[in-house]
Amino acid sequence: MVRYLRLVLVQLRISAAAGMAYRADFIIEGVMAVAWMALTLLPLLVLYDQRSAVAGWDRSSALVVIAYFLGVRAVLEGVVSPSLVDLVERIRSGAFDYVLLKPVDAQALISASRFEPWKIFDLLGALALVIYAFHARGGPPSATGLAVGALLFVNGVLAMYAVWILCAAAAFWVVRLDNLTYLLGAIFDVARWPIHVFRGLWRMVFTFVIPVAVMTTFPAMALLDDLDARTAIATLAGTAALLVVSRLVWRTAIRSYTSASS
Amino acid sequence: MIRARELVKHFRVHKRPPGFASALRSLVRRRYETVKAVDGVTFSIERGERVGFLGPNGAGKTTTLKVLAGLLHPTSGEVEVDGFVPFRRQTELLERITLVMGQKSQLIWDLPPSETYALNRAVFDVPDAQFRQTLDELTELLELAPLLDKPTRQLSLGERMKCELAAALLHRPTTLFLDEPTIGLDVAMQLAIRDFVRSYNQRHEATVLLTSHYMDDVVALCPRIIVIDHGVLIHDGDLKGLVKTMDPDKRVSFTIVDPIAGDALAKLGTVLARDGHRLTLRVPERELPGVVGHLLGPLHVADLAIEDPPLEEILRVMFGKAREGEANGAAAVDATPPPGKRAEADRAEEEAGT
Structure with missing residues (x-):
């Protein structure tokens, strides 16, 4: 365990150093991180400018969902996505x-081979947004809400990670996967909206097939003291199952690795 | 200790003829073909041995190395390295072996090699003192000092290869799989890498299995040679034995001082090359004393040299024979020599009368 922790720290330092190797890129990445955060908020602000609630979610509650979205996206774009894009490239090149x-x-x-250190600002932005949302609601979250909300944030990150591993494992068979990662990225974008905005089939898909609700809506509901225990447990169990499946698929995929030519 | 017994590795590859129509057809119905990359190879290598692994392109050398390093699962057969089954990828084995691939890099492109070394140190959990000592030793042997803090992307090919070797050896492996470690390097750099590999082998009693397109690497480094073609082992033994079996005739080169009649030369041996006044004859070993005496005596030649046939030539003949066997119904894999070598190979086949 200590070996892995030390390894992650070395990789974090190396990624930060690699990020700083090109000075202009480093500055542009920083500016882009701030700009993207502002753009993420824009659709929500426009929507709530005209109405006070959407699908039972008022403005401040929806901001909590957006905060979780920003948080999970920060981990996705900061760690998971760069590492798995790196994996796909490594498989292709051998x-x-x-x-x-x-x-x-x-x-x-x-899984921790590449980091985008600038994404830490997205994470801090998400935290600031939660604080702002609860300030607007007139009081802090309950201790239970805070604990379950934090637990489900980690759970949401793991669920998203499992989906990405499943997707990346396919690279061992189909080699070119760039479009699939873009597609998953686009689908993940749905997570910025509370799941209740969707109906029927889409709600089922985004809860059980590509569980974006597990990543943002349910953790936000927990933080808002609005999630029943059964759903919370089902959320945790679902993620655990997803992680087990992704691990099994990964192990099978590695056996299929044929290594690119010398 | 490395053992391979009846090692077989087959790949299933998608085949389609060129052209747009066949590309469209292949979307609906795909044709697969089984390529026998390695087809029943058996050998064993003792600790501390340096073995050259030779064969034409597509012979199965790299595939064998990858199976031995645990990267590929064998289709059938048994493989063992230091008592471990490689494809199980046990930590104890991975800490003892290394694979260097001349055409692939593990160095982080935008950062100096020292950062890759730091990462490998963490990955292999090398204690601080041992890491310092090994890095100092490698820095001295490979003259890395001026390179350690330069971004990898700014290193020359040769400099990068030296840094790659160091990255692969920081955990002090005792089994080295070297796949074309000198590819694309100039002669001086090839010599440096060769000296280094020999020195590492002697210092650490490391087993070395080397593939190289440069025969000089193999001749200089490896007392034992394994030749593989079409996935099948066709020779396992020392270099001299290979030369003696395949072509016991000697090459006699000399410079003509006085003109010599063509029929006088034909009596001495087969003329293999003629470059101005410089000639190379092929002479059976038993006739050598007589021929040399005649050349130095009545014919007054200068700069006379007697050599074994070049290894390249021997191998070309060997692979040419193997191709002949293939034409008679053996299994098919692509063993076409690279374009630059094709003319030479054809010439050799003509010489060999194939």
Whole structure:
């Protein structure tokens, strides 16, 4: 465990150093991070300018969902996505050989192989948004809400990670996966809206198939003291199942690795 | 200790003829073909041995190395490295082996090699003191000092290869799989890498299995040679034995001082090359004393040299024979020599009368 922790810290330092290797890029990335956060809020502000509630969610509650969206997206774009894009590239070029030659778990090694350090600002922005939303509601969240909300945030990140691993594992068979990662990114964008905005089939899809509700709506509801225990437990169990499935698929996928030509 | 017994690795590859129509057809109905990359290879290598692994492109060398390093699962057969089954990827084995691929890089492109070394140190959990000592040793042997803090993207190919070797050896592996480690390097750099590999082998009693397109690498480094073609082992033994079996005739080169009649030369041996006044003859070993005596005596030649046939030539003949066997019904994999080598190979086949 200590070995893996040390490894993550070294990778974090190296990614930060790599990010700073190109000075102009580093500055532009920083400015972009702030701009993207502002743009994320824009549709919500426009929507609530005309009405006080959408599908039972008032403005401040919807802001909590957006905050979770920003938080999960920060982890997605800061760690998961760069690492898995890196994985797809390594599989295509055959450089994944060097991952398999290392005496550590390949999934663990590749999952933290790249970081985008600027995304920490998105995470801080998400936190600021939660504080603002509760300030607008007139009081802080309850201790239980805070604890379950924090737990479900981690759970949401893990669910999203499992979906991405499933997607990345496909790269061992189909090699070119760029479009699938873009598609998943676009689908994840749905998570900025509370799940109740969707009806019928879409709500089922976004709850059970691509569980974006698990990533943002349910954690937000927990923080707002609006989530029943049964849904909370089902959310945790669903993510655990997803993680197990993703691990099994990953292990099967690695067996299919044929390594690109010398 | 490395053992491979009846090692087989087959790949299923998608095949389609060129053209747009066949591309469209392949969307609906795909044709697959089984490529026998390695087809029943058996050998064993003792600790501390340096073995050259030779064969034409597509012979199955790299696939064998990848199976031995645990990157690929064998289709059938048994493989063992230091008592471990490689594809199980046990930590104890991965800490003892390394694979260097001349055409692939593990160095982080935008950062100096020292950052990759720091990462590998964490990955292999190398204690601080051992890491310092090993890095100092590698820095001295490979003359890395001026390179360690330069971004990888600014290093020359040769400099990068030296840094790659260091990255692969920081955990002090005792089994080295080297796949074309000198590819694209100039002669001086090839010599440096060769010296380094020999020195590492001697210092750490490391087992070395080397593939290289440069025969000089193999001749200089490896007392034992394994030759593989079309996934099948066709020779396993020392270099001299290979040369003796395949072509016991010697090459006699000399410079003509006085003109020599063509029929006088034909009596001495087969003329293999003629470059101005410089000639190379092929002479059976038992006739050598007589021929040399005649050349130095009545014919007054200068700069006489006697050599074994070049390894490249021997291998070309070997692979040419293997191709002949293939034409008689053996399994098919692409063993076409690279374009630059094709003319030479054709010439060799003509010489060999194939």
